[in-house]
Amino acid sequence: MTEPAVPTTAGSALSAELSAMPLALTLVESLSAAALRQRSATLLQRHLGLALAECLYIDGSGRWLGRDVGEDQFDCGDFHHPYAHVIRSGKPLLLSVADARIRLDHPGFQSQVASLGASLHLHIRPLRGGQSGREWLGVIVLAGTQARLKVLAEDPGMAAFEGLLCRLWTRLAREQGERHRSQILQDSLTKLNDGARRQALADRLAEDLLGHSNAMQALRRHIVRAAETNLAVLLQGETGTGKDRVARAMHQLSARAEGSFMAINCAAIPETLLESELFGHGKGAFSGAEHAREGLISQADGGTLFLDEIGDMPLALQAKLLRVLESGRYRPLGENEERCADLRVVAATHQPLREQIKEQRFRADLYYRLGQFPITLPPLSERRDDIAQLAQSFITDFCAREGRDEMGITPAALRLLYRREYPGNVRELKNVIDYACAMTPHDADIDTYLLPGEQGGFLTGSGLEETPPPGEDATLALPNDIVDLRQAMRDIESIIIRQRLNRFGGNRAQTAQSLGLPKRTLAHKCQLLELDIK
Template sequence: MEQAGVKQTILLVDDEQDFARGLQRLIGRKFPALEVVLAHTGKDALEVLKSTHVDIMLTDMLMPGMTGMDLLPLALEQRPDLSMVMLTAHGTIETAVQAVKHGAYDFLTKPVEPAELFRVVEKSQERATLMNENRQLKEQVRSFGASGELIGESPAMQQLKLSIQAVAHSDYTVLVRGESGTGKEMVARMIHQLSTRADKNFLSVNCPAIPEQLLESELFGHVKGAFTGADKDHKGLFATTDGGTLHLDEIGDISFQVQTKLLRVLQEGEVRPVGANYNEQVNVRVVASTNQELEKRIQDKAFREDLYYRLNVLTVTIPPLRERVTDIPLLTHHFLRQSCKEMGLPEKSIAPDVLTFLSTKQWQGNVRELQNYVRRLTVFCSGETVDMSVVRLVDSGTLTTATTVESDSSGITQYKEAKNKVIDDFTQAYVSELLKSTKGNISEAARMSGLSRVALQKILGRLNMDAASFR
């Protein structure tokens, strides 16, 4: 398995040249798209790493001069995401296990069985693909995050960005529509930044957050003596934003009285402060946003139809997160980096299976809910990598480790037992989220996960899970 359009490279390191060439022929025939490079000493291998992008390294443990164990930390220092596989004789398997603990991906025993070789190379390719995708995601996060742009490269987000660019170049009123947590204020801010008003003020006001009796004064201002406590003239947000852009968030919740005065601003370009007997000219672009169906509010006589048409000159609709699932890994990397910065922590990485898990979850609160979830993962992650144990910790709400496996008398967990436990825990969490999202529909769950229906049913049977309990 390799990334589309990216040729992967495997480096074979063995001082037995005939053996190395034999492996090269075997791998080349089985994986024709994989470039196979040879080195016969650890020193030569390090030189290859300096000049060539290597995804996988298969190295002998016992070589004259620099051994495989000596090569391991030096190679990983040059390429931290390198998938290293150790070749070992039966008598040195314990050493190979130690190598895995120190960063090697896997090991093979000599004499090498072709089927086992092919299995390990294929798994290493899969890991290399995931590591490359992770690196690219981080690079994209840095480029997007630095410029303050919307994060996402899905078709839905590409269309949103095109819409923003189109409406930004005009000076008409814009209505931004989207569910709660989709980023309506960010879209409004981007429209301003891309417009001819970018060097002027941008103000955003959450209309429902201001008491109804004060909202009119906040928007349009008031004169001294207009009401009890008005001991001096107050400049409203429209006057303060003159020449710039005013974002009115949750516009569907404002009162009829405020709606009437807002209509006058949009029609005439002037405001009348509360208690004043004069009007003031203002030049403000209004970007309104809502998560409500304003058409229904009009039918319910709760929103003025003429104001709706004044606001809805141009419309930008933000897709919910469920319609841009492929953006979740990119968003997760961005929020993780952001959270580490907020907490003053070194940057953390995130395991590929966590990204897969997050991509299957239902995010009713959209991007905002995902951001808060990643913040919790950051808080509870004591190490350098957010893995599934941290996810279980956050989801359980406890400080117990969910992956405890009985150890033998030496205090070391049996490798296969620990590995199977982690895989089962991940599979159970993944399938649970999958069935929640499909409401227990096996066929739909199989389609979404890329598994066959039979394979999914076998997994459910092995884990004693019942799809009916999710309906």
């Protein structure tokens, strides 16, 4: 390699060149420590005819020397490179490139000097700043002829240049540290504001996704987070947990809220028609296709496509859906040209997709592509604290839908709802409430005898079954797992009194006479048993 020409300027001329005003201004105009280091190296290499000039900086930990060009880092305690010797001793070091290649085997250092001629020398100088000059900044490495480097080592212009470099470096580093601290503070405030905004959105969701339980609060927070992204969402959970409502709420909170929300139940449409429903078809694509038709993917362009019961999608169609998710491209049935769609996919299933993958009934690649943001919906058994709020909401909806007067629900009936098991989750609870509302007389509240039982009868608080109609005496089926005899006796007494009250149209005098009780005693029992029939 041809060595750089050595200028013939004397030391005093060199001093004047390095301390020239334009060069100083170039350094002063640097906006960051990294820019300062790069400008300094460029000026030295260009004006002094050096083969290499570079500033290395010590990172915040004090352990590593970093480079602004390249990704190499040098451990300050690793003496396989010369920078460690300079850092440890605090003194400049002059060595030949040939000697460095023989004695030092650090791969990063060797790659740094690989392009230098063997006859050149390296001059490595420590750089310190601060008022006392004890604040380590880094090192500067210069490569050139031995004669030139010796002149630079003794030149006052070089010393002045280094002094200016270190002062500017120290100032910029401190300013950068202050900006960094300011940015951390700003980021913290932004996070607080984001947290407040997200909480406000989650609270707004509570108007549609009811429930004050911890499980529902966590679910609403997940929905807000998912709505902020364009990631595909996979909703998993038992049947009846409200996956369709969650999907729609996510769409309404997202940046795609102005677009269409298109939904399809993959289990409700025959396999032969499902592809056409999704991708659309051209005229004459199959028998009966007299007109071209846009599919749901096209209609959801710019919006959200909700695929319910994705676990029932045929394998062949899964592969085509995967292509849409990965490339945004699809082809309607019977057409030759591809189309593009920008949509967000939300899929839902109550089936164990991992088990289906093992049985080769669901594609693993589609599962992972759909599950970029997985959300599991809690069953009603994990949010029993929400039953009262849900029940009252369903009662209100029924009355508005059916034009009925407002009605309530008795504490006894509510206790029964708390104890009940719900394989169908919230959907089952709604069906129970709708049935009870339909069976409740006008100007009355839902009571225990109006709630449908698991076997088609009526459940009481202790699990006793009472066969309708309520106007006739019922045959009581006593369970074998009674653990509280007193409570069971109270429940039996409640059933009998309620049936007699119904038989006599709520007339307590006739009911008391038929049971051989004083009217005052019957009134007291009705109060104790929370029987609200007048």
